[in-house]
Amino acid sequence: MVKKMIHTSDKEQLILQAAMDVFIEKGRHGAKMQEIADHAGINKALLHYYYRSKEKLYSKIFEFLIWHNMSDLLSLLDSDLSFPEYLRTFIWNYTDLLKENPKIPLFILKELSEGGDTVQTVLKNLVESGKFDTSKALKVIQRGMDQGEIVRMDPLQVVATIVGSCLFYFISEPIFKTLFVDEASFDRERFIQERKESIYQLLSYGLIPRGDQ
Amino acid sequence: MVKKMIHTSDKEQLILQAAMDVFIEKGRHGAKMQEIADHAGINKALLHYYYRSKEKLYSKIFEFLIWHNMSDLLSLLDSDLSFPEYLRTFIWNYTDLLKENPKIPLFILKELSEGGDTVQTVLKNLVESGKFDTSKALKVIQRGMDQGEIVRMDPLQVVATIVGSCLFYFISEPIFKTLFVDEASFDRERFIQERKESIYQLLSYGLIPRGDQ
DNA sequence: GTCTATAAGTCGATAGAC
């Protein structure tokens, strides 16, 4: 289960949840209406009764997922804290978010890269409606630089590094574990907790030892 | 175009290249045999003549892509350089690799996460044959710590942060540009070049200013 | 609203001529 959609009847909610699970698991084309119906405990006909076509159902799911995922992410990027606290808070909260829903980012990124009209339109509409405001996040970083809390650098580069560091483990988990880890002794929960601290340490102080730290 | 497959006739090569392009662009289920045939300038029947089924063709393409991509990545992780040079070299080479083939990592990660038997088997076979040796990469990091070149930390955490930082821009490019960038004035080439320097600076020295640097 | 049955279309795969 991922999240609740609002303003819908119980049955609609049930279908949307089933569709979300299957689309996330199998992707746009790998997902079948029959499997969604089975997952929701109804039949195909009822799917089409509520949502006219697979395309429309998919579109609704994608819009919901990108909207919530990006809203969560962007709200975490906005803050009044000092930069060190801001960085720590973001890493902790975003990692927790990813731990709860590890498959959503990869789903969104892949669907966007395959880039059908449906998906690009949904994204453009959300951006143009002003619902995704990235300016506040960039301002927090800019302010940190102006106040000498952090070194000067293109804020976009900072964002890319922070988000990429948090995201990587979750999108690469299958191959990461296969390549680097003995499944029997690997403690996933522990690794993820350590991941937070490691990212914070690395991005704050760097790999090269410093005298004062 | 991505890369040449070896030990195949010209026509086989043509088909494999077409299949690779279409599978990368559309994914396993989104790709259609007709489109691959069109792309190669032949007809569907000939596809089945050379490769008995879509499944076999897909399997061949996936194996080729994960093999080359991981070989390239792991060979970059192995080195005799001092750690600062090692880090710089890796970031530069891996970013260049990603710039040439920006869609391959996302393709591999998504296919692995959807995790059909085909794909998991291919990966397991490659790993068990000992062709993906990650130990050397971890040793380079361990040696850097033992010699005091870098701070002590789980080497896996270091790897995840470095690779994630390099990878992120390329897998998130569509949404990253839409959210943060004015398409008209954005200089992609320049941003990618700056990306290398920024990652190196950030991971080496951190965001928090230091006296001696 | 919910179901069964089926229409309509798509796509992978093959038969068979050349």
Add this chain to the structure above:
DNA sequence: GTCTATCGACTTATAGAC
């Protein structure tokens, strides 16, 4: 080896009974 034509399975979507 390469093509056209077609089969057969699967999947989306709808018709129509309840």
